[in-house]
Amino acid sequence: MQKYQEMFLRLDGFLHRHRMLWQQVPFYGELTWPSQHAELYQAILALDEHSLSLFEQDDTANAEILLIKWLADFIDGLAEIATDIDALHDKKGGKTAGPSYQMAKFTDVGLPGRKKQQVLGFIHQLQADSIVDGKIGKVVDWCSGKGYLASHLSYALDAQVHCLEYDKSLCDKGQEQQKKQASKVCFHHHDVFQPLPEAIKLATQGADLHSALHACGDLHIEAIKQASQLGADMAIAPCCYHLIRDQHYQALSLLGKDSRLHLSKSDLRLAVLQSATAGQRVKDLRLKETTWRIGFDLLLRQQTGANTYQHQASFAKKQLAGSFLDFCQFMWQQTNQTAAIDWQTIDFTDLQNQAQLKHQQVIRLEKVRLGFRPLLEAWLILDRACFLIEQDYQVKLPKFCDWDVSPRNTLILAHKLNNK
Numbered sequence: 001m002q003k004y005q006e007m008f009l010r011l012d013g014f015l016h017r018h019r020m021l022w023q024q025v026p027f028y029g030e031l032t033w034p035s036q037h038a039e040l041y042q043a044i045l046a047l048d049e050h051s052l053s054l055f056e057q058d059d060t061a062n063a064e065i066l067l068i069k070w071l072a073d074f075i076d077g078l079a080e081i082a083t084d085i086d087a088l089h090d091k092k093g094g095k096t097a098g099p100s101y102q103m104a105k106f107t108d109v110g111l112p113g114r115k116k117q118q119v120l121g122f123i124h125q126l127q128a129d130s131i132v133d134g135k136i137g138k139v140v141d142w143c144s145g146k147g148y149l150a151s152h153l154s155y156a157l158d159a160q161v162h163c164l165e166y167d168k169s170l171c172d173k174g175q176e177q178q179k180k181q182a183s184k185v186c187f188h189h190h191d192v193f194q195p196l197p198e199a200i201k202l203a204t205q206g207a208d209l210h211s212a213l214h215a216c217g218d219l220h221i222e223a224i225k226q227a228s229q230l231g232a233d234m235a236i237a238p239c240c241y242h243l244i245r246d247q248h249y250q251a252l253s254l255l256g257k258d259s260r261l262h263l264s265k266s267d268l269r270l271a272v273l274q275s276a277t278a279g280q281r282v283k284d285l286r287l288k289e290t291t292w293r294i295g296f297d298l299l300l301r302q303q304t305g306a307n308t309y310q311h312q313a314s315f316a317k318k319q320l321a322g323s324f325l326d327f328c329q330f331m332w333q334q335t336n337q338t339a340a341i342d343w344q345t346i347d348f349t350d351l352q353n354q355a356q357l358k359h360q361q362v363i364r365l366e367k368v369r370l371g372f373r374p375l376l377e378a379w380l381i382l383d384r385a386c387f388l389i390e391q392d393y394q395v396k397l398p399k400f401c402d403w404d405v406s407p408r409n410t411l412i413l414a415h416k417l418n419n420k
């Protein structure tokens with residue numbers, strides 16, 4: 001058994017053992033874990049504002065490290081498993097003696113700064129890895145957007161790159177740009193969930209490498225499945241694990257299929273959740289929305305006798321411009337309540353005070369879930385890695401950029417063994 005498979009099994013056991021702590025969402029209501037983790041529950045609710053702010057700082061990578069360190073006093077084995085996950089990533093740069101691609105003048109025109117760093121990091125890792133020891137003549141780039149990665153892969157590897165992209169306007173813009181830069185990139189307007197038309201099949205036949213930079217959920221899963229059927233090498237940077245067509249996650253690997261974890265879309269969302277960095281105005285608006293939603297939930301429970309959270313639809317931000325009473329009346333209609341309500345008798349000040357108190361508890365309790373975020377993301381990445389190992393691939397998982405450039409910074413590099 002290889003190190004990724006061993007780690008997957010360890011993580012799987014850990015996540016399953018502690019599933020109550022990360023699968024239950026504090027915002028929606030009653031948690032069942034406090035009786036079993038009384039010390040943790042009391043300590044997290046008692047967290048002072050300063051400590052809380054350390055877990056919410058803009059440097060989210062650091063915030064996560066501090067949070068895990070804090071939680072580790074209450075959750076046995078958390079610190080060790082988090083350290084071991086980190087060690088799984090081959091260090092950035094890999095074989096540093098390898099060539100380092102520099103973008104030629106004018107080829108980065110229109111390329112946003114962060115995207116540029118992602119593209120450079122992606123190509124650097126690819127070149128540093130043994131995958132490109134042989135000549136790569138043809139690449140299929142999945143979900144290429146305007147082809148930022150594709151064009152630089154083409155320059156760096158001197159390869160023909162075929163882009164699969166279903167947004168026609170991006171294909172047109174990308175192709176136009178390629179003409180100016182005279183690169184060997186060709187766009188194919190194609191939905192990757194549909195069978196490959198004969199012309200694209202012919203054009204992409206025999207590709208040495210399949211790449212994808214930030215293809216969401218099912219898109220990169222499709223890339224991995226199809227490229228592995230062809231026995232091609234891969235360089236895939238996954239993102240948005242929750243953007244899947246099924247209601248529940250379908251594991252790829254045999255080890256994953258054997259897991260006792262059942263992951264809903266809401267569970268999967270945790271893997272990409274972090275305290276979003278935002279300006280003060282946006283933060284204030286978010287705070288108001290969450291508190292008012294909690295307040296309305298309390299009102300619904302009072303008025304209807306419900307003891308579970310009832311779904312609240314999304315709404316235009318202008319609904320937050322009026323009073324809390326206006327908001328509750330609007331939401332009452334939206335949730336199709338049939339019960340009679342006497343708005344005059346409701347003490348909205350008291351309701352708002354209760355909501356603020358509950359909000360303080362929710363943001364603290366939510367930190368327990370967030371401590372499991374990197375574990376869940378690692379589980380998902382390792383499921384992909386284990387699948388590829390089962391298909392006779394050699395796999396590496398370097399990070400291709402820093403967290404602040406993109407938090408989805410793991411690159412799955414897979415080289416098919418015994419292929420040629």
Ligand SMILES: C[S@@+](CC[C@H](N)C(=O)[O-])C[C@H]1O[C@@H](n2cnc3c(N)ncnc32)[C@H](O)[C@@H]1O
Nearest residue numbers: 143144145164165166167190191192193213214
């Ligand atoms: C997050 S963007 C990544 C774009 C590009 N790889 C990059 O990093 O700039 C995902 C891309 O997938 C494309 N896409 C979404 N669904 C698709 C599908 N079914 N088939 C092909 N492309 C798709 C979108 O149009 C979008 O350009």
